Amino acid sequence: MNTMSTNIQSGIDYASISRKNRSWDIIFASLGIVVLFIAISTLLALFLDLAIRGAPQWTNPDFYTSFPSRKPLEAGILSAWVGTIMVMLVTAIVAVPLGVAAGLYMEEYADKNWFTDVIEINVSNLAGVPSIVYGLLALGLFVQTFGMGETVLVAGLVLALMILPIVIVSTRESIRAIPIELREAAYGLGANQWQTMAMYMLPAAKPGIITGAIVGLSRAIGETAPIITIGALSYIAFLPPSPIGGDFPFISFEWLNSGFTVMPIQMFGWVSRPQADFQITAAAAGAVLIVMTLAMNGLAIYIRYRARKS
Amino acid sequence: MSTDQTSTIQISQSAHQGGQAGKPSETREHWYLEPDGALRARVSNLKFWYADGTQAIDDVSMPLVDKKVTALIGPSGCGKSTFLRCFNRMHDLYQGVKYSGSINLLPEDENLIDLDANIVRMRVGMVFQKPNPFPKSIYENVIAGLKIRGIRKREVLDEIVETSLRQAALWDEVKDRLHQPALSMSGGQQQRLCIARALAVKPEILLLDEPTSALDPIATAKVEDLINELSGNVTVLIVTHNMQQAARISNYTAYMYLGKLIEYNDTNDLFQRPKCQRTEDYITGRFG
Structure with missing residues (x-):
C-alpha cells in the first residue's frame, strides 16, 4: 500500500500530503458550519420569538383588516x-x-x-x-x-x-x-x-x-x-x-x-x-x-x- | 519604413514578372505579389496603436482579392488578429486606439478607416475565435443582423434563415429545432451558426478570426469545407495559426511577423517556393 502511494522517482509520500490537505478541509468546513449555525439560529430565534409572542394577533384575520x-x-x-x-x-x-x-x-x-x-x-x-x-x-x-x-x-x-x-x-x-x-x-x-x-x-x-x-x-x-x-x-x-x-x-x-x-x-x-x-x-x-x-x-x-x- | 514602400512594391513586381522562383534570397526582407484578379480592398501603409501606445501593426500594405480567400499566418503576437480587426474597426470599441494609413475599399475607393465604424461593421462581417451565439434561439441568432437593419418581414426572414443555414451546411442538422436555444448546440454547430449569422446580411468582406481553433477535427473539416464553398462568392480574410489549414483553404496567403507583413503571395507559391528567408523559416517549422 505504501509503495502504491509513494512516488517511485522522487520518494515523496503522496498519502501523507493528501491526509494533511484533507485535515485542513475538515477544520475549515467545521468552522464554517459553526459560524453559519450561529448566524442562522440567531435570526431564527428572533423570528420565532416574535412569531410566538405575537401569535394571538397574527393568527387572527382581523389583524390584517383593522x-x-x-x-x-x-x-x-x-x-x-x-x-x-x-x-x-x-x-x-x-x-x-x-x-x-x-x-x-x-x-x-x-x-x-x-x-x-x-x-x-x-x-x-x-x-x-x-x-x-x-x-x-x-x-x-x-x-x-x-x-x-x-x-x-x-x-x-x-x-x-x-x-x-x-x-x-x-x-x-x-x-x-x-x-x-x-x-x-x-x-x-x-x-x-x-x-x-x-x-x-x-x-x-x-x-x-x-x-x-x-x-x-x-x-x-x-x-x-x-x-x-x-x-x-x-x-x-x-x-x-x-x-x-x-x-x-x-x-x-x-x-x-x-x-x-x-x-x-x-x-x-x-x-x-x-x-x-x-x-x-x-x-x-x-x-x-x-x-x-x-x-x-x-x-x-x-x-x-x-x-x-x- | 514607409519610404521604401514603393521600392518594395517595385521589387515584388519585377520579381513577379521575372518569375524568379526557387531559392529565397537571404537579403530579401519583404515580397509582395501583385495579384491578377479584381481587388476588393487595398491596404496601404496601415499602422495601428493600442491605447497603451504599443504599435501592433507596422506599415502593412497588401491587396485583398475580390471573392477569394486570403489567409493571414504568423507566430502568436505577430498582429494578424489585430490586423483583421482593423477591417471592421472592432478596435474602436476600446478607447485610445489609433490608426494611420488606409484600407481602401475598391472599386468605390473609400477609406474604411475614415468611414463611420457602425456602417463599416454593417458592410464587413466577422466570425470570432470562440463561438459566440447570442443566448437566444437558433432562428433568432440567424436573423439578428437583419433585425438590426430593420428587416422584420416574416417571409423574408424565413427565407434568409434557410439559405444562410444551408450556406453554412447547418440546415439539415437544425431545421427541426430552429426555435431551440443556440447554446444547446455543439461547439462546431455554434461556430457554423455564427458563420450563418454573418452570411445572413450578405457582407462585402467576411473576416474569420481563427474560426476553428476551439473546434474538434471533424467540426474543423466542416468549417473548412464551408470556407472553400464561400470562395468565389464572398471575399474572405481568415486568420489561422494552422499552416496546413491556410494551405488547404486559401487562394492567397500573407505571412506577418512582429506587426510587419513579410510576404504576400499566392498560397501555393508561399508554401512551396517562399520568396523570403523568414517565411521559409516559419513554414518549415524552424521558427515560431
Whole structure:
C-alpha cells in the first residue's frame, strides 16, 4: 500500500500530503458550519420569538383588516401594510429606471476620466451614508423647501434615493459580468450602441439587475429612520385613496399626496406604548414584516436561479 | 519604413514578372505579389496603436482579392488578429486606439478607416475565435443582423434563415429545432451558426478570426469545407495559426511577423517556393 502511494522517482509520500490537505478541509468546513449555525439560529430565534409572542394577533384575520386602535388587541396593521406597498411602489418606480439608466450610462457610455472616477467613488460612498441623513435631506428638501408634506410620495422618493446606489452598482456589475464576446458579436453584426444595449446587453444583465433592485427594495421595506424623520405618523386610521376606480380615467394619483404609515413605523409606535398587550401586537407586526422581507429576498433568489438554469 | 514602400512594391513586381522562383534570397526582407484578379480592398501603409501606445501593426500594405480567400499566418503576437480587426474597426470599441494609413475599399475607393465604424461593421462581417451565439434561439441568432437593419418581414426572414443555414451546411442538422436555444448546440454547430449569422446580411468582406481553433477535427473539416464553398462568392480574410489549414483553404496567403507583413503571395507559391528567408523559416517549422 505504501509503495502504491509513494512516488517511485522522487520518494515523496503522496498519502501523507493528501491526509494533511484533507485535515485542513475538515477544520475549515467545521468552522464554517459553526459560524453559519450561529448566524442562522440567531435570526431564527428572533423570528420565532416574535412569531410566538405575537401569535394571538397574527393568527387572527382581523389583524390584517383593522386599523390601529387604542385597545391593543383590536389594533391591526391594515393602514401599515397598504402604506408599505404604496411606498415600495413609488420607490421601485423611481429607483429602478433611474438606477439602471445611471449604471448603464456610467458603464457603457461615459468616457473614463477623472470626472467619472469622482462620480463613481461618490456613488459607492452614497451606499454607505446613514439612512437618517437621507431622512434629513428629504425633510429639508421635499417637506420644507418644496412643501410636499408627509406623504407617500415623499417617503417613496427618500427610500428611492437611499437604494439608488445599490441599483446603480448592481446594474454596473451585471453589465460588466457579460462576456466580452457577446458585446463584440453584437457590434460585429453592425448594431449601434443603443441596439447593442437594448437588444443584447440589458437582457443579459436583467437577472442581475432585478436581483439588485429587489435586494435594495428589501432594505428599504424595513427602513424606519428616514420615514420617522420626514414625520410619518404611527396612528393612521384611514387608507390612502385608491389608485384605480372612481371617475374617468379611473386612475388617480391622489394616493401619492396622502398621509400614510408603514410597517416598521407602526411597529415602532406600538413598542413605545406602555400597555403590555401592545407588545403582542408589535411582535406580530414584526413577524409579518420579516416574512415580507424574506418573501422579497426569496423572489430575488428564485429569479437568479431561473436565470442560471436557462 | 514607409519610404521604401514603393521600392518594395517595385521589387515584388519585377520579381513577379521575372518569375524568379526557387531559392529565397537571404537579403530579401519583404515580397509582395501583385495579384491578377479584381481587388476588393487595398491596404496601404496601415499602422495601428493600442491605447497603451504599443504599435501592433507596422506599415502593412497588401491587396485583398475580390471573392477569394486570403489567409493571414504568423507566430502568436505577430498582429494578424489585430490586423483583421482593423477591417471592421472592432478596435474602436476600446478607447485610445489609433490608426494611420488606409484600407481602401475598391472599386468605390473609400477609406474604411475614415468611414463611420457602425456602417463599416454593417458592410464587413466577422466570425470570432470562440463561438459566440447570442443566448437566444437558433432562428433568432440567424436573423439578428437583419433585425438590426430593420428587416422584420416574416417571409423574408424565413427565407434568409434557410439559405444562410444551408450556406453554412447547418440546415439539415437544425431545421427541426430552429426555435431551440443556440447554446444547446455543439461547439462546431455554434461556430457554423455564427458563420450563418454573418452570411445572413450578405457582407462585402467576411473576416474569420481563427474560426476553428476551439473546434474538434471533424467540426474543423466542416468549417473548412464551408470556407472553400464561400470562395468565389464572398471575399474572405481568415486568420489561422494552422499552416496546413491556410494551405488547404486559401487562394492567397500573407505571412506577418512582429506587426510587419513579410510576404504576400499566392498560397501555393508561399508554401512551396517562399520568396523570403523568414517565411521559409516559419513554414518549415524552424521558427515560431
